[in-house]
Amino acid sequence: MVNNAATVGRSGVHDFILLRASAVVLAAFVLFMAGFFIATPEVTYEIWHGLFSNVCMKIFTLVAMFSLLAHAWIGIWQVLSDYIKPAFLRGGLQFLFSITLLVYLAAGFITVWGV
Template sequence: MVNNVATVGRSGIHDFILIRASAIILAAYVLYILGFFITTPEVTYDIWQGFFSGLCTKVATVLALFSLLVHAWIGVWQVLSDYVKPALLRGFLQFFFAVLLLTYLVTGILTVWGV
């Protein structure tokens, strides 16, 4: 069996499973938020703040954010590896997007948990 060192331990099946799992989590989160809007006759600031102050909503939001970022990272990695041929430019862009996505994750967690 030949190991491809360019994949850094990942395989197409691994990426496929991560993409599908993150999509399922995102779909469940959308249904959760949609359920809130359907069951709440009038959404005010106080009701919205109360909804997002609940532990279940905070955990679901962070999980959805993490899933979105995993989904985005795999997509960016695939596009860059397919279309950006110079290794130095591809490495710089991958580093840039990795830092950007980590910044989004930290900002999202700090926003949701109100730290």
């Protein structure tokens, strides 16, 4: 059995709930965006800028990005712990994926908030 070093102090139930909650947030975001594109006949820069000028939309997008980060982190940990047995290689890949996910989060934050 693989020790869950990525989630020290948490149980599989916690990861299960976190995955489901993040999936719900991501599904809501995707449905909202799909509805926006269906309801908007022509998406121009002004319309797109107006949508993301709203603070609620910025927060919703940021919550969706955090949900994506949590969902991806747990998924990557599960896949790597199941299929990559050498601890050094698994740790290196987890580190690489973690840095990549954090860079994506930072880029998304900068893009949405215009920092």
